[in-house]
Amino acid sequence: MENNVTYLLSQSLKGESIESSNDNLKRKEQTIQIQDESQGVSDFMGIVDNNTFNV
């Protein structure tokens, strides 16, 4: 009985670890997206000056 409980708990722990890792992967993608957006706006602010509209 205790052995079965150990098995179930270990499976539960492994499953939660995998789900948490998948959540972290999504968070990483969102963070990268925000970072790219911030970098894009920063580049925009650096590139676009009054001469841009004369092109």
Next chain:
Amino acid sequence: MKKIFILTIFGLIAFSNSAKAAVFTDPAVLAAILQQTATQTTEHLNQLAQEIQAVTTLEQQLSSTQGILQLAQLNAQGVDGLQVIANFENTILSANSVIQAIQSDINTSQNLPSQWQTVFGSLSPYIQNTSTAFTNIDASDKLNTASYLVGDSYQKLYDQNTATVAQFVASANQVNEKRCSQTNRPRNSRAYPNGK
């Protein structure tokens, strides 16, 4: 006579430059042309020259358009260096779009970068936040890996326990069979049918 001569030249030029010159075979149109004065004919010749000039300009624009099309095709094929051009064009389009949206806050006759700073603010905190987020996510990933390994180690213990129990059951069955054979009693079913 001079008028007719000029009209004839004009008719020949118009006929040779346009397939639509066939409309001059219409008697009504031809009569209208013949009634034109020399001044009107000169004006028409000038208009024709302007149209030729317009066609030439259009051809140049078309050539430029084909060049842009080729650039766009090369860009779609992923040729190095062209992405910069596309990005810059996108930047200009974005700038126009943004300025239209916040026209009351931006004055294009003044220095733009400082005005962008006023509108968007400093993005340094956002960049710093992403670094912090990556650090936290990495720590969480390490914790998840450790948790998985702990769960895996418990599962190995379960497998070891299961193997040990199976050995005990096999030994018990052997002992039971030996006892039954020594006492000549019929063998019972397994003493421990289940291994767990």
